[in-house]
Amino acid sequence: MAQKLFHIFRNTPLGRETLLQSIYFCRQMGVLPTVYIPESTKFLMYFENDVVQVDLDPSYLNDPEIAVTHVEQLLNEAQIKPELFTPKNYTASTLPDIPTSFEFMCCPRSISDLSSKIGLGYIGPRVRRIIQAARFPVLITSPVYKPWQSIAVFFGGSANAVNALRLGIRIAKVTGMRLAIYTQVGKNNPSKYQAIVQDKGLGKLLESVLSQWNFFEKGRFEDNLYEVPHDALVVLGAYGHGIIRDIVFGSMMEKIQSTISNNLLIAGPKYTVIG
Amino acid sequence: MTRLLEKLKYPGRWSLFRSDDRLLLMIFAIIVGICSGLAALFLNRSLETMLEWLHHYRVYWWAIFLPAAGAALSSLFLEKIVNEGAGHGVPEVIYAVSRYGGLLRLRSGFSRLISSCLTIGSGGSAGPEAPVVMSGAAIGSNIAQAFSLNDRQRVALVGCGAAGAIAAIFNAPISGMVFAIEVILGEWSTMNIIPIAIAAVAGTEVSRLLKGNQIVFAHRDFNIHFHDILACVGLAIFCAAASILLTRALRSMHHVSKGVAVPLWVRAAIGGSMVGAIGYFLPYVLGEGYHAIRTAIEGGFSGGLMLVAVIALVKILATALTLGWGGSGGIFAPCLVIGAFVGLSFHRFLATVWSSVPWVNEGCFALLGMAGLISGILQAPLTGIFLVIEITGGYEVILPLIVVSAISTTLCHYLEPASFYLKDLVKRGQLLRPGTDARVLTDLSIQELLETDCICVHPNMRLADFIHIVKSSRRNYFPVEDQQSRQFVGMIHLDDIRPYLFDPAMHHAVLTGQLMNTHVKTVSLHDDLAEVLQKMDDGHIFSMPVVSDNRFQGMISKATLLDQYRKELMVQTDRY
Amino acid sequence: MKLPMQTVAGALALPVSTIERWIRQGRIPIQRSGADVAFSHAALEKWAATHNLSFSLGGDQADDHIPETLGSLVSAMSRGKVYHRVAGEDAATALRSAVDCIDFLSEDIQDELFEKMMERERLASTGIGNGIAIPHTRDPLPRPPETPVITTCFLEKPVNFNAIDDQPVFVLFLLISPTVKHHLHLLSRLSYCIRDRAFVAFLSAHPDAVALYSRIAEFEKQLDDI
Structure with a gap:
């Protein structure tokens, strides 16, 4: 069964860039995109233990007929058979249910009904909820179409980071690209991180794709991020802890995404490795 | 500290609750019952405050625009602020319960409370019960989500929320319990009944603590004779007629309002102002109408037969205008009002025609009418009977009550097969009660039924080679895939090769590509099982290939389906 | 657990x-x-x-392993041994002396085996043509050997066996198996060999045990390859 990437199409030039990013990701990964052209400004995603209502701004509804031709045009150019998603079930007449059985999903940084917030450089609460609840990783694209040539994984040693590393290795294997790991060394020394990887039985796998492992031993994490190549797909894990902890300790995900504008692939706490 | 929080977050993993979650559910039922009880009381209080506050302005002519303003505000609130659709929300709860294990949004926990408060408080003719049911259910669901409970436990808590809300608003624990089980869950199992009963009691206690233990519609004693019971048959027929009229009026009002091409809030305002205009002449129809019911039951209503009948009809119209044009609220309270006035008019009618017969007090008929309408609209006779007994404290009317409820439900069922809460779901084919065929088929996915022990062949194979594969296979079906692209091109059934099987000359001359059937009906992994079965029945076939993205995934057959279907049914209909 | x-x-x-x-x-x-x-x-x-x-x-797994233990022709034949110049004037006496050759069975079992084989012959002859017969019982013996056995008996002189092509029979393959499944398995393998004309000619020269086994082994290799 071919893996699927779920993409919500916005019929604007910005939406075109996002779809191009998704198409690039799909072509690299051998994944098929499923494109949803929204029919109303809201939809529901039912996860295992959460239901997320996603509200879109009205620009998603621009000329649905033209949107179909736009999508088909872009997909045909990439020689992918266009597959449009039509919702089967409705919670209320204007509230379709979107299944959550995809392998990937592409999101803008923020999905909201207030367009002004888009591109403000923080991850919106809806996208956060989706990341927290989803079994699939979420692709957060940079605003402009940017093909990536290598993979950068942020690895902090936690269980989620291991999941993200697994995901990174899988992408590196499929695409044949090199993978670099970035670790901000805290109190531990670098060998500790390597030991974690060995513990999880990832040593062999990692060796075959790893180009380098960068340890940031000093300096602020945000400043060190300049080291990450501009054309890398950044893979990271998101953590399951709540808002309070994020405010107190600061969220790694937030720091990374507000500093670098690469394409991000985020694996949430419920992410399960497929295949 | 974090460890403790982590532990608190997953109470299902505590060793105390591990072996049996009944205790866990009972504790959560109390919490949910209290919360939904509070939500119900909040709405009740704010409605009272608002009605009292606006009461002074009713005398002015511009008061007819008050319901318009309220309805418009409530529509704006739902549409722009919380982004939810109009409607009373009960179908949404039932839908979530049957399809997604009772997952409801947090915003549903308060949105309907505020919007219905605006609609009803300003004078719109609607009930606060459906909104509190929605809130209670959403509160239950979100508590379950916060503690990572599983679907079955979450559904039980959704039921608890609904039960607590109804119990609190009417001070009627049994009705709350029966409503939650009969209407919301549709499943009578001890697993659910106990926590729901607890939640109903908790909700009632909250209401008694804060509002005092009062019977909502107290009445005098009734002295019921046999001829009164006979007359009930007639009353039931009138109640059924009124129920049908209300249902039809609501539906046609929806169609009319849909044709008006204005923003939703303007639509609500139009409906509201019409209600306001009616209310200027007949103030009885405004609001949720508890006051009118009280007067009717106490027998203090002075109007004649014509006036009472007109009020019943106008109340139907006002309710249809409020709800059909986009106001927010439920149907419960209007039903009670209409029922009371139907009962009253029937009593007046009897008293005029057979004036010599000593009929029972008119309050009794008002009460019976209420039960008749609730039963007819909800088609939930138990809810109707218990609700009327509890809110009136009148146990002595039980016999005529059952007669009216039963006849009214039956008559309505002939004309409107699905009840008010369920008809949308039935129309969409989404009423999936536990243990029913539709539910089992929805729960099972094609992925789970896939038989993957088929051996794929390619179209350029000689028959001789194919026969060797046949020898080692247990199946009669052989999918054919293209050698390079691995795309599905057709199927070969054993029957297709039978004519050539014993003809060795053909073994080397024929290729599988020439034998295969390229026009096979296939299904996709994401198809609904009900549709797949329909396809099988139409074609008189027992198994079909599953093909997704042009790749063969496996076979699906009725034999495996029966096996899985049985297991699913056995697990789903547990009664322990 | x-x-x-x-x-x-x-x-x-x-x-x-x-x-x-x-x-x-x-x-x-x-x-x-x-x-x-x-x-x-x-x-x-x-x-x-x-x-x-x-x-x-x-x-559930237990059932799946049986096919592997059905065994090969060569092993069954080497358990049953090869006998030359077995005496006999007609089908019954030839079969009797062939059964007497089977040394690992006690005498009363030999009698029983003979009875049952004759019973089977009365139903229809096991002479399958080209001078070859495969006598066997209709059902497995009440106390069968644990593994299947084929005893090969080249007769002193060809006897009339009521074979389907009416040719006199010169070799008997006595087939004794613990289950019907084993029986069918070996019978199908044996008949595969016998279909080959060169093999029939090879048999008519009354080859010794070693030559026979190696020839059969070749056939089995062909069978396993397909």
């Missing part, structure tokens, strides 16, 4: 995705520790019993 998901799915004969859904829906008793799910054997058994579900750990 704790069980992994895979085992539980196998024991209930259900796909893993169904078990995952049941866990989500809270229909199956589980013990969670962190993100992992564990099943307790006792609790599951109790649960399966209340729902009338069949639950058996690893009971």
Whole structure:
């Protein structure tokens, strides 16, 4: 069964860039995109233990007929058979249910009904909820179409980071690209991180794709991020802890995404490795 | 500290609750019952405050625009602020319960409370019960989500929320319990009944603590004779007629309002102002109408037969205008009002025609009418009977009550097969009660039924080679895939090769590509099982290939389906 | 005892995705520790019993191994040995002396075997043409050997066996098997060999045991390759 990437199409030039990013990701990964052209400004995603209502701004509804031709045009150019998603079930007449059985999903940084917030450089609460609840990783694209040539994984040693590393290795294997790991060394020394990887039985796998492992031993994490190549797909894990902890300790995900504008692939706490 | 929080977050993993979650559910039922009880009381209080506050302005002519303003505000609130659709929300709860294990949004926990408060408080003719049911259910669901409970436990808590809300608003624990089980869950199992009963009691206690233990519609004693019971048959027929009229009026009002091409809030305002205009002449129809019911039951209503009948009809119209044009609220309270006035008019009618017969007090008929309408609209006779007994404290009317409820439900069922809460779901084919065929088929996915022990062949194979594969296979079906692209091109059934099987000359001359059937009906992994079965029945076939993205995934057959279907049914209909 | 998901799915004969859904829906008793799910054997058994579900750990695998133990022709033949110049005037006497050759059977079993083989001959001759007969019993013996046995007897002189082509028979393959399944397996292998004309000619020269085994082994290799 071919893996699927779920993409919500916005019929604007910005939406075109996002779809191009998704198409690039799909072509690299051998994944098929499923494109949803929204029919109303809201939809529901039912996860295992959460239901997320996603509200879109009205620009998603621009000329649905033209949107179909736009999508088909872009997909045909990439020689992918266009597959449009039509919702089967409705919670209320204007509230379709979107299944959550995809392998990937592409999101803008923020999905909201207030367009002004888009591109403000923080991850919106809806996208956060989706990341927290989803079994699939979420692709957060940079605003402009940017093909990536290598993979950068942020690895902090936690269980989620291991999941993200697994995901990174899988992408590196499929695409044949090199993978670099970035670790901000805290109190531990670098060998500790390597030991974690060995513990999880990832040593062999990692060796075959790893180009380098960068340890940031000093300096602020945000400043060190300049080291990450501009054309890398950044893979990271998101953590399951709540808002309070994020405010107190600061969220790694937030720091990374507000500093670098690469394409991000985020694996949430419920992410399960497929295949 | 974090460890403790982590532990608190997953109470299902505590060793105390591990072996049996009944205790866990009972504790959560109390919490949910209290919360939904509070939500119900909040709405009740704010409605009272608002009605009292606006009461002074009713005398002015511009008061007819008050319901318009309220309805418009409530529509704006739902549409722009919380982004939810109009409607009373009960179908949404039932839908979530049957399809997604009772997952409801947090915003549903308060949105309907505020919007219905605006609609009803300003004078719109609607009930606060459906909104509190929605809130209670959403509160239950979100508590379950916060503690990572599983679907079955979450559904039980959704039921608890609904039960607590109804119990609190009417001070009627049994009705709350029966409503939650009969209407919301549709499943009578001890697993659910106990926590729901607890939640109903908790909700009632909250209401008694804060509002005092009062019977909502107290009445005098009734002295019921046999001829009164006979007359009930007639009353039931009138109640059924009124129920049908209300249902039809609501539906046609929806169609009319849909044709008006204005923003939703303007639509609500139009409906509201019409209600306001009616209310200027007949103030009885405004609001949720508890006051009118009280007067009717106490027998203090002075109007004649014509006036009472007109009020019943106008109340139907006002309710249809409020709800059909986009106001927010439920149907419960209007039903009670209409029922009371139907009962009253029937009593007046009897008293005029057979004036010599000593009929029972008119309050009794008002009460019976209420039960008749609730039963007819909800088609939930138990809810109707218990609700009327509890809110009136009148146990002595039980016999005529059952007669009216039963006849009214039956008559309505002939004309409107699905009840008010369920008809949308039935129309969409989404009423999936536990243990029913539709539910089992929805729960099972094609992925789970896939038989993957088929051996794929390619179209350029000689028959001789194919026969060797046949020898080692247990199946009669052989999918054919293209050698390079691995795309599905057709199927070969054993029957297709039978004519050539014993003809060795053909073994080397024929290729599988020439034998295969390229026009096979296939299904996709994401198809609904009900549709797949329909396809099988139409074609008189027992198994079909599953093909997704042009790749063969496996076979699906009725034999495996029966096996899985049985297991699913056995697990789903547990009664322990 | 704790069980992994895979085992539980196998024991209930259900796909893993169904078990995952049941866990989500809270229909199956589980013990969670962190993100992992564990099943307790006792609790599951109790649960399966209340729902009338069949639950058996690893009971199903046993049946699948039988085909591998059906054995080869060569091994059956070497157990049964090859005898030359077996005497006999007609079918019955030839069969009697052939049965007497089978040294690992006691005398009364030999008698029983002979009786049953004759019974089978009366139903229809086992002479399958080209001077070859494969005498056997219709059903396995009451106390059969653990492994199948083929005893090859080249007759002193060809006898009339009522064969399908009416040719006199010069060689008997006595087939004794523990089950019908074994019997059919070996019979199909043997008949594959006999269909070959060169092999029939080879047999008519009354080859010795070693030559016969190596020839049969060649055929079996062909069979296994396909």
